[in-house]
Amino acid sequence: MLKDIEVESLEGVSIAVVNELGENMEMVWNVYVINYTQNLLEGVLVSSKGYGKLNGEEVQTSQLRHFLETIEPLSYSKIEPIISDLFVLNNEYWLSYYVNGKMYDRKFVFLENTIKEDGLELVSLLNKPGLLIS
Numbered sequence: 001m002l003k004d005i006e007v008e009s010l011e012g013v014s015i016a017v018v019n020e021l022g023e024n025m026e027m028v029w030n031v032y033v034i035n036y037t038q039n040l041l042e043g044v045l046v047s048s049k050g051y052g053k054l055n056g057e058e059v060q061t062s063q064l065r066h067f068l069e070t071i072e073p074l075s076y077s078k079i080e081p082i083i084s085d086l087f088v089l090n091n092e093y094w095l096s097y098y099v100n101g102k103m104y105d106r107k108f109v110f111l112e113n114t115i116k117e118d119g120l121e122l123v124s125l126l127n128k129p130g131l132l133i134s
Helices: 084-088
Strands: 013-021 027-035 041-054 057-060 064-071 075-081 090-099 102-110 121-123 128-133
Touching (some): 013 102, 027 064, 041 084, 064 075
Antiparallel strands (some): 013 027, 013 128, 027 075, 041 057, 041 090, 090 102, 121 128
């Protein structure tokens, strides 16, 4: 039955890790879903986990799941904070959502050691420095 379900990926939906000023006036890292399309995203489910090698051993973080009712066109929504200690791992975000009743699905992976302050660019819509996967 699962083979009969057609799931596609929609261009214009991205994940960004952003370095920004937090509530306590300190710099923090947050992960966002960004909707660059003209479509309303509904029933947005994000599953996140980290995995890789640390000190020669395979490690995996807990898997977290987040549900967002909607993300408006040309808008964004914060998923979760992320601590910089996890940047040595692959950080995976599996995103599923509906547009006009059709399900879309995509996996985004920030590879180990790719999230760095010296590699940040301006993330449009957020107008903050970060790393974006489209």
